[in-house]
Amino acid sequence: MHTDVIVVGAGPTGLMLACELALAGVRTRILERRAEPQRDSRALSLHPRSVELMDQRGLLDRFLPLGRTVPGWHFAGLPTHLDFSALDSRHGYTLFVAQARTEAILQERAIELGVEISRGHEVLGVRQDGEKVAVDTRVPGGGTETVHGRYAVGCDGGRSVVRQAAGIGFPGTDETLTGVLGDFTVVDPRPGALDAARSRGVIVAPLEGGLTRFVYLDPERMGVPSREPVTLEEFRASLTRITGSDCGVAGPRWLSRFGNATRLAESYRAGRLLLAGDAAHIHFPAAGQGLNTGLQDAMNLGWKLAAAVNGWAPPGLLDSYDAERRPVGRSVTENTEIQTLLAELTLITRYQRPAAALRALFDELLGMREVNRRLADQVSALGVHYPPADPDADPLVGRRIPDVGLSAAGSEATRVYELLARGRFALLAPAGGPALREAVGAGWGARVTAVTAATCDGHPDLDGVTEVLVRPDGHVAWATRTTDAGARGEERIRALTAWAGAPS
Ligand SMILES: Cc1cc2nc3c(=O)[nH]c(=O)nc-3n(C[C@H](O)[C@H](O)[C@H](O)COP(=O)(O)OP(=O)(O)OC[C@H]3O[C@@H](n4cnc5c(N)ncnc54)[C@H](O)[C@@H]3O)c2cc1C
Structure with a gap:
């Protein structure tokens, strides 16, 4: 089959983008390195704007039965949460849904729309000339294939091969601290046993299949690089240090260490090569924004790239993807850096008065309606606004349309x-x-x-x-x-x- 757009990576961003392209009649092929879909889930949340996007494409009925809704989300792990229910949306909540489920729904939709998904295809390099792209791929069995198309989009995560092939810089800061997550089949069954962990800043969340997720920052292990594997012994020792008990964790299904390296691509486009999702921005997973931002990148890019392929794009439309989405990427990375700093400060100096006072002050500020609303607008992404070029444009221009009846x-x-x-x-x-x-x-x-x-x-x-x-x-x-x-x-x-x- 002739391919118009080659999407590299079948994570949430690549799958969402492929759906958008195929919806607009663009012949789309995804090349994905993994032979099978990812079983474990880093992300667990869809924030309000992402839920709205699923609603706009008639996909929400597939998500809602799988998830649980909560009216807000934390900011920097502070006790007072962001209140999404006060925001102007039918979907003023976070939908708890595992990343693997989100990917499965988007893959199902992509296949319905005719997207070709080639798993076990690892992209090794990408070339472009003025009219087309060529993507060199290692295929199952060890051979290679060069796939041709008109555009290629790197949705291939933080170490993006497409970004490197395009020569796009990825400036930012290296990892300075790491956190740890673990999914367990067995935890302390006594009522209230896990509340002590929660009160000490450990995230404890039930997952489907009877699993329980723990996420923590251990001041004594925060300097361990993310590439170093986590052992069950280390996990138990950290929990004991932080909470006074190892919470009875046993039967680990997944243990992982993640860091706060923060980077933003210098450009989201180089000729016929584009970037979206983690390929364009990486940061600490503070307040669960990475997957959500990737879905929203895909929604912004999909119709513009389809317009270019279908031959009706007005001048500058495809470049407006970078102009609109890179500032959003910058704002998300800054927001996560602020949260990480606050969490780090309050953790390291937990028992010192000035840090406790700072934490109490921020918590009090979050209790103020205007402050809460401003941050909730940002983390929910409902406040994302693409400023119009024309200063006399109506104030509505660039904002999301309200979903009125x-x-x-x-x-x-x-x-x-x-x-x-x-x-x-x-x-x-x-x-x-x-x-x-x-x-x-x-x-x-x-x-x-x-x-x-x-x-x-x-x-x-x-x-x-x-x-x-x-x-x-x-x-x-x-x-x-x-x-x-x-x-x-x-x-x-x-x-x-x-x-x-x-x-x-
Ligand atoms: C602990 C943790 C918790 C998180 N929690 C949340 C949360 O609650 N909410 C949230 O919004 N975000 C969260 N995130 C972030 C979120 O997981 C990522 O932002 C999201 O996965 C990015 O999606 P993506 O599709 O852009 O990239 P990825 O999910 O990284 O997908 C990239 C895909 O490309 C494939 N690939 C890579 N290289 C190649 C190649 N050369 N050839 C072919 N295929 C390739 C990979 O196999 C992969 O399938 C969390 C992250 C962590 C670490």
Whole structure:
């Protein structure tokens, strides 16, 4: 089969990206080094914006039965948690779902959409010229194959071969401390036995299959490099040191050490090679943001790269991926560095008064609604906003569209996110108005779902908005509040051309 886009890596980012590309009709092949899907899960959480993305693509029904929801998430391990339930979303919660489950759902979806997934294929190198890419791959049995395509995307994790082949720098800081995780089949069964561990800053979480996960930072072992394996004896000794008991842990299924090396790619694109997920940014897993950020990278890149492949991308659209997502990557890495510093400081100097006072102060600040909201907006990624080039653009532009209910003639959608299920633009007149389907006409009809909402639930962000163009990733491309039909029509044509390309 001819391939348009080669995605390197079948982690959550690569699978999500492949789904987005295939949804837009792009022939996509994933090359994955592992012969089998990963059984153990580093990540356990989907934060609100990722849950919204699954909702926008009609995938949420597959996730919800597998997970448990909690109304917020911790910040730097402080007792007062971020309150996601206060945020402006139908999905103001964290969904506890193991990374392996997320990958399985996305793989199932990718296969349904026709993505070819080649497991046991390790990418050794990537070359590009002005028109195509060639990906050299070791295939099962030990032979090699060169796979050709029009673009390649490195979703191949922190040590990305694609990033190196593209010559993209990965500046940042080396590991200075490490944490440890362990999944156990046996723990102390006495009621409340694990509460002491939790009260001493150890994360203890039930996993499916009767496993229990422990994650800790042990001040006496934080200097051990992440490449050094963890033994059960070490794990028990650390737990005993931190909590006064080894928590009865036995039957380890997975023990792992992870570090705080923090790096951000110098660019997310070099010609026909692009980067997403951990290939573009690595950091300490503070507040569980890595997988979530990778999914959101994929959602931003998918439709833009599909537009380039399908030949309608307006100038600059593909480059806007780097312009929009790299600042988000920078903000996530900084946020995790702040959390790591706070956790480290309070751990190392746990029994000293100034550190305890600092921790108490930060905890008190988190109790303030405005502070909590600001950090919750950031960690949930609901606050991600892509600033428009035009300073006079409507304040809605670049923000995520709220998922308001609607009732539109000729459309079965009952809320805005349902309009996005096919990965197209949505053009909406929230307060009724002109027949938008005719306005979009045949020229943009294949890329834009146009509805005239006879009723659209009120939402402060939409007050006074007469027409809005929503991008396939759920962010607002254009909005207007003018009631002058002629002016609005001209603005609409400019916006459609700028975002959805010239009419076909
Ligand atoms: C302890 C811990 C807890 C975490 N908890 C959370 C959490 O709760 N929430 C959260 O959002 N994030 C969390 N993370 C981070 C999260 O696990 C990662 O950010 C996420 O896995 C990144 O996904 P990815 O698809 O970009 O990369 P990966 O998951 O690293 O996937 C890369 C894929 O590429 C493949 N690959 C690599 N090289 C090649 C090659 N040369 N050829 C072919 N294939 C290749 C790999 O086999 C792999 O399948 C945690 C991380 C750790 C360490």
